[in-house]
Amino acid sequence: RNGRVDLSHGSGGRAMARLIADVFHAAFDNDWLRAGNDQAAFDIAAGRMVMTTDGYVVSPLFFPGGDIGKLSVHGTINDIAMAGARPLHMSASFIIEEGFPLADLCRIAQSMGEASRAAGVPIITGDTKVVERGKADGVFVSTACVGVAPAGLELSGDKARPGDTILLSGSIGDHGVAVMSKRENLSFETEVLSDTAALHELVAVMVEAAGPAIRLMRDPTRGGLAATLNEIAHQSKVGAHVEESAIPVAPQVAAACELLGLDPLFVANEGKLVAVVAAEAADSLLAVMRAHPLGRGSARIGEIVADEHGFVQMTTRFGGGRIVDWLSGEQLPRIC
């Protein structure tokens, strides 16, 4: 009707059933969805499972290098991957504003379907709610994912120990800058693209190579690398010491950050990971990461140190020292 979502699409009637079949089932394309039950079933072997969820409210919905759909698949897979686990299946819950263009909804669903197929993680169950015009902002998506962790591997934020090495899988700031430049209508000579990517295959080769020498992994999303390092320090009751010159930032991202008044340390990433690893395993793991397409820009950025205050310290490019605190205030709302 007029090519827009209306309230009947969320009412439990025939219009909803059609929207789900024509837009979502068509795009996600698997037999679990086609079965049309209230839940989806799958067989599993005994072992350790992991579960996670994220909501996505990014604005704008489409940005250079990605869109809310791709993000909602990659981001949630990444939180599973950060346990060293293999993601198996996802769910997707949509909250849609009345009047939202069906063409945009299809584009988002198609993008999710592609991302999920590329990752090998089917979206097996979902939900669709519609709220009145002005009661949401286009579309919000919440995805959840389950996966299996390899036996004997228990990565956790509290496992960093003084002397451990901190590795980063590539340049920081790309995602946040891509979204902000679209939002602010900026254009740069070299367009900055979101780094949105599913990291589970990179993680699989890392786990295979280094196993339990990996203490923990984390994806530096909201709050950026700074938040991730502070979380690790806080959870593990240690400090961290990083070298600014070792942290990769693409020149166009650095330039955009200048212009936008952002510090790349605090800007969200959607296709990068931080790994804390036993020092003796760092070199060989770094080589493995660099050999993977999503880890080509990997770098050793610093180390874990003993510090009862849990400070994250940085040696700046000019040789000075600086404490890297959490982001305070509201630097970048709705970046993911």
Add this chain to the structure above:
Amino acid sequence: RNGRVDLSHGSGGRAMARLIADVFHAAFDNDWLRAGNDQAAFDIAAGRMVMTTDGYVVSPLFFPGGDIGKLSVHGTINDIAMAGARPLHMSASFIIEEGFPLADLCRIAQSMGEASRAAGVPIITGDTKVVERGKADGVFVSTACVGVAPAGLELSGDKARPGDTILLSGSIGDHGVAVMSKRENLSFETEVLSDTAALHELVAVMVEAAGPAIRLMRDPTRGGLAATLNEIAHQSKVGAHVEESAIPVAPQVAAACELLGLDPLFVANEGKLVAVVAAEAADSLLAVMRAHPLGRGSARIGEIVADEHGFVQMTTRFGGGRIVDWLSGEQLPRIC
């Protein structure tokens, strides 16, 4: 700050970490959350798992008999239970409007925590996003749940066969009427309360008693009993025949429906289930359902018939016949 959620609560900084710890972790209270990792892990035996998700956008957030928090726990557990499965763990993703009162957020989180503890289904992982004032409506919650299905039991919407009996676990219309009466500021002599409840324990005794004689179960939420019967007819390529006089409707719900211009057949329920069972097992199963606190009002409401058109037919209270179609249009937006 002013007792309201602000954008910094969603930014990945210290304010967000505090909100999550003080409001959500305090209310949900389990070690998975306290571990503070990007995902939560649990051990499982080999078998058949089920997964589901629902979003909750009910307006108003608090209504007679429940609130969005309780609903978001019960509703998602129920979709797991409809597979005959035992729910294990949940996730919860919050999208919060800037300015939302922290006291209300706490109340919702507490209510979720209580519901999850009462059901024995911990909320082990979550997410918190904040959007600008006017870009959401208070708070939206999306929950996902995983569970385990008993070996050999494969309930599915396509398994209804002519001759099967249709059972309903109690009166219909309560939830939708409770929400609508609050929304429309109506008061009745006898207040109508939402029937929101977690049905997995009722389901467990049903499965124990009747096992594979149960063809399928479904909770008649959005679109009400009418939608559920039509879905079953459509999936199983059969018809259904129900007796209006056999379908329990509380007198105050019937009266409120008159006043509000609603047909209880189309009104959402949040603590009821429909079971299609082999005829020979119906009597004993009905007795088992009636012996459970959440199935006290159970009734045999009709049977599955052969019908290539998939019609749901009803013998009315006055002995006439009527076809019960899907809900068309937008009878009850944001009822769950």
